[in-house]
Amino acid sequence: MSATRIVIADDSVLVRAGVEALLSIEPGHEIVGIAGSLPELIEVVDQVSPDLVITDVRMPPTRVDEGIEAANRFRTSHPDVGVLVLSQFADPAYLRRLVDGGSGRRGYLLKDNLATPGELVTAIDLIHRGGSFIDPAVVELLVNQQSNKVSSSLTRLTERETEILAGIASGKSNVAIGEQLFIGHRAVEKHINSIFAKLDLFDDPDANRRVRAVLMYLQGAA
Structure with missing residues (x-):
C-alpha cells in the first residue's frame, strides 16, 4: 500500500518539525511539501497534488482563518485532497465553517493532542479514507452551546434516540x-441503527455515519 502523501502548512517552524517528527514514527506517511502561509500552501498543493493537507487554522497573511479558507478552496480546486485543520483554539465556529460544504475528507484537531502520534494518525487515516474527524473537546463545546432549535430530521427521533445521539456527540x-442510560450495549446499537435510518444515513462505514449524525445533531441544535 502506498504512503499517504502529506503537505504540512504552519507558520511555526517548530510546529512543522514536530508534526514531521510524529509522522516519522508511524509508517505509511510521506511529507511531500511544506508551507508557511496560505499563498504558499495553495502553490504547493497545485504543484504536488497531495493526498492530505495538515494546516494551521491561522497563518499569514492575515492570521485569521487561512486554514479554513484553504479547506473550502480545495473542496472545489482539489476535491480529492483531504484537509486536517490543527488549532490551539477549541472554537466551534471554525468547525462549523469547515464542514459547511460537507464533512467528507475534513478534520479538526487541537494542537494539545499532538503530544503523541495516536490522535494525529487516527485523524489522518480517517480523512484519507474519505471520512471525518472531530476533536472530542470541540464536540463537547458544541454540545454545551445547544439551544432548543432542532432540524426537521431530528424531530423524527424519539427521546431515547436523542439521548443516545447526544452521548455519541x-x-x-x-x-x-x-x-x-442503564440499557445494554445491544439496545444502544439497535437505537443507533434506527437513528441512522431516520437521518437517511446509508451506504457509509459506521464510523463515518456516526460523525455525520453528530454533525447533523450539532448543526441542528446549535
Missing part, C-alpha cells in the same frame, strides 16, 4: 452510553 462509546 459527547464522544462516548456504545458501552458508556448504555451504562449512562
Whole structure:
C-alpha cells in the first residue's frame, strides 16, 4: 500500500518539525511539501497534488482563518485532497465553517493532542479514507452551546434516540452510553441503527455515519 502523501502548512517552524517528527514514527506517511502561509500552501498543493493537507487554522497573511479558507478552496480546486485543520483554539465556529460544504475528507484537531502520534494518525487515516474527524473537546463545546432549535430530521427521533445521539456527540462509546442510560450495549446499537435510518444515513462505514449524525445533531441544535 502506498504512503499517504502529506503537505504540512504552519507558520511555526517548530510546529512543522514536530508534526514531521510524529509522522516519522508511524509508517505509511510521506511529507511531500511544506508551507508557511496560505499563498504558499495553495502553490504547493497545485504543484504536488497531495493526498492530505495538515494546516494551521491561522497563518499569514492575515492570521485569521487561512486554514479554513484553504479547506473550502480545495473542496472545489482539489476535491480529492483531504484537509486536517490543527488549532490551539477549541472554537466551534471554525468547525462549523469547515464542514459547511460537507464533512467528507475534513478534520479538526487541537494542537494539545499532538503530544503523541495516536490522535494525529487516527485523524489522518480517517480523512484519507474519505471520512471525518472531530476533536472530542470541540464536540463537547458544541454540545454545551445547544439551544432548543432542532432540524426537521431530528424531530423524527424519539427521546431515547436523542439521548443516545447526544452521548455519541459527547464522544462516548456504545458501552458508556448504555451504562449512562442503564440499557445494554445491544439496545444502544439497535437505537443507533434506527437513528441512522431516520437521518437517511446509508451506504457509509459506521464510523463515518456516526460523525455525520453528530454533525447533523450539532448543526441542528446549535
